[in-house]
Amino acid sequence: MRSGQEPVVRFETSVPCCRRTGFTLIELLVVIAIIAVLIALLLPAVQAAREAARRIQCTNNLKQLGLALHSYHDVHGRFAPGSTGVTNPGGYQYRQPFITSLLPFIEQGNLSNSFNFNLSFQENQNSTTRAARVNVFDCPSDQQVVFVNNGGGVSDVKGNYGVNWGQNTYSDQVLAAPFALNYGASLAELTDGTSQTFLMSELIQTPHPAGQPVETIDRRGRVWSEQPSSHQISTRLGPNSQTPDYGACWVTVKAPCNRNTGDGPNHYIGSRSVHPGGVNVLLGDGSIRFVKDSIALPTWRALSSRAGGEVISGDSL
Numbered sequence: 540m541r542s543g544q545e546p547v548v549r550f551e552t553s554v555p556c557c558r559r560t561g562f563t564l565i566e567l568l569v570v571i572a573i574i575a576v577l578i579a580l581l582l583p584a585v586q587a588a589r590e591a592a593r594r595i596q597c598t599n600n601l602k603q604l605g606l607a608l609h610s611y612h613d614v615h616g617r618f619a620p621g622s623t624g625v626t627n628p629g630g631y632q633y634r635q636p637f638i639t640s641l642l643p644f645i646e647q648g649n650l651s652n653s654f655n656f657n658l659s660f661q662e663n664q665n666s667t668t669r670a671a672r673v674n675v676f677d678c679p680s681d682q683q684v685v686f687v688n689n690g691g692g693v694s695d696v697k698g699n700y701g702v703n704w705g706q707n708t709y710s711d712q713v714l715a716a717p718f719a720l721n722y723g724a725s726l727a728e729l730t731d732g733t734s735q736t737f738l739m740s741e742l743i744q745t746p747h748p749a750g751q752p753v754e755t756i757d758r759r760g761r762v763w764s765e766q767p768s769s770h771q772i773s774t775r776l777g778p779n780s781q782t783p784d785y786g787a788c789w790v791t792v793k794a795p796c797n798r799n800t801g802d803g804p805n806h807y808i809g810s811r812s813v814h815p816g817g818v819n820v821l822l823g824d825g826s827i828r829f830v831k832d833s834i835a836l837p838t839w840r841a842l843s844s845r846a847g848g849e850v851i852s853g854d855s856l
Contacts, residue, residue, distance in 0.1 A: 605825040611641065634660055638762045673698070694763075
């Protein structure tokens with residue numbers, strides 16, 4: 540080193556021959572497994588939240604139908620008839636379903652105006668109207684189904700809400716219900732109490748059975764029909780009962796049925812929904828209750844009579 544020069548300091552660095560730039564296969568598999576577990580834990584919660592939102596919308600639909608029924612009552616002094624069927628002296632039968640009476644009261648004035656009330660619902664002149672889907676009759680938890688009539692022609696859309704037809708069959712209610720053929724009760728006739736009698740409940744829109752000919756029908760959920768086993772709910776069966784319905788219907792996984800295309804007076808269908816554990820019902824006072832599948836059958840039947848004299852405690856629902 541020369542005089543006056545600063546010493547030179549040298550640093551030795553050790554550079555590894557190989558540098559890690561990513562995950563190993565094992566680490567990657569562990570991360571994927573953790574993500575899969577998190578998804579598995581979160582998915583049921585997400586699905587439950589979505590179903591809760593859909594059930595709220597279903598409740599709102601029934602509330603709107605309740606308001607419509609009470610508005611109809613304010614105008615006519617009683618609820619709309621469950622269905623209408625009149626045979627004239629010449630043999631012509633005039634037929635109208637329940638939904639046609641409510642159209643002006645559920646903001647469907649234009650649809651009501653398009654319907655020819657001088658003709659029965661099944662006439663061709665009314666085919667366009669009955670093919671229109673009324674959203675308030677659709678539960679968002681269920682699929683939307685179109686009923687296919689004999690011969691393959693589009694007949695009408697289905698819906699998810701039917702009227703309380705009593706405790707037994709189409710023609711034998713045992714105890715009087717709020718609705719029947721050519722009959723809708725007045726509030727004064729609900730002597731059991733408006734909070735002790737239900738007006739409407741849920742139905743499933745049963746689809747056309749796969750692989751079956753178009754002549755195979757399933758009326759259940761047909762809100763545009765006045766025929767038996769369409770929208771007339773019987774409490775002969777409990778909510779979401781595993782016992783089959785009896786009527787013009789087909790055996791499906793969603794809603795079992797003992798098929799009978801004739802014998803209409805003896806038809807009956809139960810209330811069913813896609814909601815886990817029960818069905819929504821509209822009570823006579825306009826409130827909505829979620830009735831569990833586990834409800835005692837005598838209590839469920841008592842809710843369907845309008846003047847049976849039964850006493851129902853709130854904790855039994």
